[in-house]
Each structure stands twice: as C-alpha cells, then as structure tokens.
Amino acid sequence: MTDPLLLLHRHRAVLPDWLALYYERPLELTHGEGRHVWDAEGNRYLDFFGGILTTMTAHALPEVTKAVADQAARIIHSSTLYLNRPMVELAERIAALSGIPDPRVFFTTSGTEANDTALLLATAYRRSNQVLAMRNSYHGRSFSTVAVTGNCGWSPTSLSPLQTYYVHGAVRGRGPFAHLSDADFTAAAVADLRDVLGQARSQVAALIAEPIQGVGGFTAPPDGLYAAFREVLDEHGILWISDEVQTGWGRTGEYFWGWQAHARSGPPDMLTFAKGIGNGMSVGGVVARAEIMNCIDTNSISTFGGSPVTMAAANANLAYLLDHDLQGNARRVGGLLLERLRAVCAGVPAVREVRGRGLMAGIELTRPGTDRADPDAAAAVLEAAREGGLLIGKGGGHDTSVLRIAPPLSLTVAEAEEGAEILAAALRTATT
Incomplete structure (x- = not known):
C-alpha cells in the first residue's frame, strides 16, 4: 500500500x-x-x-507482453540506421491495410510526432507553409501541431511556423450550420472552404483533419463531408491528411479507418496513426504515397521510432485485433x-x-x-x-x-x- x-x-x-x-x-x-x-x-x-x-x-x-519480453531478450534498440525485421513486417501490414496507393510508412514514437512529420512532408512537397485545419481540432503538443490545433484549450501559443486557416464542418451539433440538414450542412461547409481558399496568399499545402475529433469531444461531420472537401482540394492540388490517431484500427466499428466514412473520393494522401496500435507501447507513424514520402532530399533517421521492442508489440497487437x-x-x-x-x-x-x-x-x-x-x-x-x-x-x-x-x-x-x-x-x- x-x-x-x-x-x-x-x-x-x-x-x-x-x-x-x-x-x-x-x-x-x-x-x-x-x-x-x-x-x-x-x-x-x-x-x-x-x-x-x-x-x-x-x-x-498475453500475446503482446510475450512479444515484448521475447524481443527485449534479444535486442532492445538499434535505431533506423540498421535493418529492423519487426519494423519492416509491421510496415508491410500497415501499408496493405491503409488503402493508400503505392504506400510508404514512417514510424514515430507518438501521434504528435506523426502529425508533425505529415506536416513536414506536406509543406516540403507543396513548397508552402499554408495549412488548412478544422475548428475545434487537436493534433498534438509540438510547436507545429499546436499551430494547427483549433481548440484553444490545447493551444498554448499563437506563435507558429505555419499559416493556418480554420474551416467549419467538424462539429455537427453546434455553430452557424447546426440547424441545417446533413446535405445543406455539407454544402455550407464546402462554401466556407472555398471562401477560405479565396483568401489564401498562394498555394496551400494540405488539409489536416480528424474524421472524429477526439479531444474535441468525439464530434464528427456528416459522412461524406471530407469527400466533398476533397473535390475542392483536388482543384488546387492540396493534400488531405487524415489524422487517425484516435479513429484508426477499427475503433469506430463500421470502418477500419475513420476516412472510410468519406470514401467517395478514395483514400487520403496521407494518414497518421498512433495510440492503440502499440497497446500502450510508444508507436506512431505516417502512411503516405511514395512520391510524397520520398520528397525529403536530405538525410534523416529516427532514433526511437520503429524500435524493435515497440514494433514487436505492435505486430502482436495488430495480429490479435485482426484474428479476433x-x-x-x-x-x-x-x-x-x-x-x-x-x-x-x-x-x-x-x-x-x-x-x-x-x-x-x-x-x-x-x-x-x-x-x-x-x-x-x-x-x-x-x-x-x-x-x-x-x-x-x-x-x-x-x-x-x-x-x-x-x-x-x-x-x-x-x-x-x-x-x-x-x-x-x-x-x-x-x-x-
């Protein structure tokens, strides 16, 4: 005691x-x-x-604790400078499950770091620091993810490396569109998106959005809203990042990924994940089309992302989730x-x-x-x-x-x- x-x-x-x-x-x-x-x-x-x-x-x-113990008894750490069998195996599984064509997977230690990486990729690929985000959103606690967090209770600074434009649509039951039907709500949110884009100084890099807002109170737009957004984004070449840190891995029941409720337009350009995949171990990551993931032209590594022990845990956890x-x-x-x-x-x-x-x-x-x-x-x-x-x-x-x-x-x-x-x-x- x-x-x-x-x-x-x-x-x-x-x-x-x-x-x-x-x-x-x-x-x-x-x-x-x-x-x-x-x-x-x-x-x-x-x-x-x-x-x-x-x-x-x-x-x-038991399946996860045994996988952790077995891997820890062999080697706990190596970094991404060396080939890592558990990391390759997990990346293959997640790539196949993601729905993203020609996918590449990068592992991090958290959802914050995953979203930070997705923002780095989007801004580098599009050569723009302008980002769209949803009102009431939460994407992490790093300097860049706070900059795209639309929930003021979790955004401790207004200083930002990004120029962020906040869009209506993620909160169905409150705000100026709450009284509308689902179809009219979506149309109004799309009109708001077009209006916001009309005020951007130059090309926008990406929209980052949670299919269901987690910290924001488990609120969600009507199904199909992000598909309607995607039609507008595609007109401008803007990337769609689906923040699946809380909605991924089948938690919503009906879908394996939250973006699938908006699947009319196909998968996002990138999705981020974390939390549940490690069942408590520190695992996060990004899945992106190869041309986006490979746009970084400098050296990069991850000291702890993709560590053998966390990858072993995630592999066992994902296998259990799918098998059961x-x-x-x-x-x-x-x-x-x-x-x-x-x-x-x-x-x-x-x-x-x-x-x-x-x-x-x-x-x-x-x-x-x-x-x-x-x-x-x-x-x-x-x-x-x-x-x-x-x-x-x-x-x-x-x-x-x-x-x-x-x-x-x-x-x-x-x-x-x-x-x-x-x-x-x-x-x-x-x-x-």
Whole structure:
C-alpha cells in the first residue's frame, strides 16, 4: 500500500504545473488485466478510457507482453540506421491495410510526432507553409501541431511556423450550420472552404483533419463531408491528411479507418496513426504515397521510432485485433453501449447529446434548460463514476464538458452493461 497524497506532493514538486491530472485525489494505477485496472490502494476499476484510447485490445494482453519480453531478450534498440525485421513486417501490414496507393510508412514514437512529420512532408512537397485545419481540432503538443490545433484549450501559443486557416464542418451539433440538414450542412461547409481558399496568399499545402475529433469531444461531420472537401482540394492540388490517431484500427466499428466514412473520393494522401496500435507501447507513424514520402532530399533517421521492442508489440497487437475481429466487436458491443447510454441519459436534463460510433462515445453536458456547456458537471460525473468503479475521460471545446468513453475493443456485453449502469448512477448523483 502506498500513499497517493505523498506521491502527488512529489509529482507537483518536480513536474510542470500544466501537466494535467484527473480527479481531486489523483490515481496511481499499478496494474491492469483485460478491461480492468487497479490503483495503489487496491481499488478495481472498469476502464472505459484505456489510457486515452491507447490500450486498444486489453490490459496485459498475453500475446503482446510475450512479444515484448521475447524481443527485449534479444535486442532492445538499434535505431533506423540498421535493418529492423519487426519494423519492416509491421510496415508491410500497415501499408496493405491503409488503402493508400503505392504506400510508404514512417514510424514515430507518438501521434504528435506523426502529425508533425505529415506536416513536414506536406509543406516540403507543396513548397508552402499554408495549412488548412478544422475548428475545434487537436493534433498534438509540438510547436507545429499546436499551430494547427483549433481548440484553444490545447493551444498554448499563437506563435507558429505555419499559416493556418480554420474551416467549419467538424462539429455537427453546434455553430452557424447546426440547424441545417446533413446535405445543406455539407454544402455550407464546402462554401466556407472555398471562401477560405479565396483568401489564401498562394498555394496551400494540405488539409489536416480528424474524421472524429477526439479531444474535441468525439464530434464528427456528416459522412461524406471530407469527400466533398476533397473535390475542392483536388482543384488546387492540396493534400488531405487524415489524422487517425484516435479513429484508426477499427475503433469506430463500421470502418477500419475513420476516412472510410468519406470514401467517395478514395483514400487520403496521407494518414497518421498512433495510440492503440502499440497497446500502450510508444508507436506512431505516417502512411503516405511514395512520391510524397520520398520528397525529403536530405538525410534523416529516427532514433526511437520503429524500435524493435515497440514494433514487436505492435505486430502482436495488430495480429490479435485482426484474428479476433475486434472491429466487429466494436461495432456490435459499441452499438449496444451507445443504445444503453442513450437510454440512461434520456431522463437526465443535463445531457444535451449522446453521440459516437463503435466504441467511441461522447456525452455532452450543459446547464439544464440552456445550451451552455457545463464543465463543472462533467468533472462531477467523472468523480462519481470513479467512486462507482468506472474510469472515463473528458473533452470538448475549451469548456471540457463532454464525457469521453472509449474502452478497449475487446469489451464484453456484460462489461458494457455494467459500465452503463455505473455511469447512469454517476449522472443521477452528480447532475441532480
């Protein structure tokens, strides 16, 4: 048994003030198994957030832990200066799954670094530092990815190496187009895109967009919006980067990649990935057409991207996901979970909307009788859910009033029912 308050004191003494912690009494998670984790005081929780959508298959998945141990017993590190069999094998698998023609894969250690690399490639290929991004978006915490993050709660500086233009369309239920039908919403967003492009000084390099906004509160445009955008982008030679850090690997159930909900125009020019592929190991990357990936004409390496141990983990994790049809499980169990969440939220005045796809659900809270976000209620529900034995996340705009629910893709029906019941009780306790 350890004292979490003492660890919290030590944390605050040596780590940045801006390093966010959940809960009034922050948790120290010590171990996990399946869809459950335990804290340092011995409390057991059903995990509906998976380390921010990172524990994709299950905690302590034997296939992954064995792959890590076996590889670590051989060699832990070599860098990209040497041939790396696990990296080549994973790249071959991801290239085949990506849908991108003549693909090349570059591995990084995080989603931030993956998006940073995609921006480097796009701006080098197009010889332009102008980038389109979506309002309310989040793409990482590096200098370049903060520059294309449209959510002010996660953008700590206005200084930027890029000139970014923000476009409407990613938030269906709020903003000036919210009252329109899906078709009219898409048409209005396309008109806005054309208007923005008319104000650009010269050619624009790329549009970077999350098919479903993660940090932004699991909000999404109508299916087909990015296909309609793509028609406009193609007129100008502008690249489309699909940020799949949170939507990839079948989490949405219906699709393996989020971009496939907008597939009328075919695959993006680039897609970025991270989080779930390593099941907790630090793996990210970019898939791009060869002509784009190979446009860099200087030397480059990655010291830690594609390390043998993380590649072994990702290979085992991806094989497990495909062999056990976890995408299908996300569709089936996720559909049931969304149905249950809508049912338990129907009588809660503070709930404005329940939305999502597969095992990616958001519950937006507002002050009853108004349309104003209620971050205090979201924080209270987060605490109440923890007391009931359930871990969830938060997100949304700068107000952080959306409960984010994204359990491992191996979630069972019984666990979905249990989590919905705990969340129902937490909503009743915290919002009445």
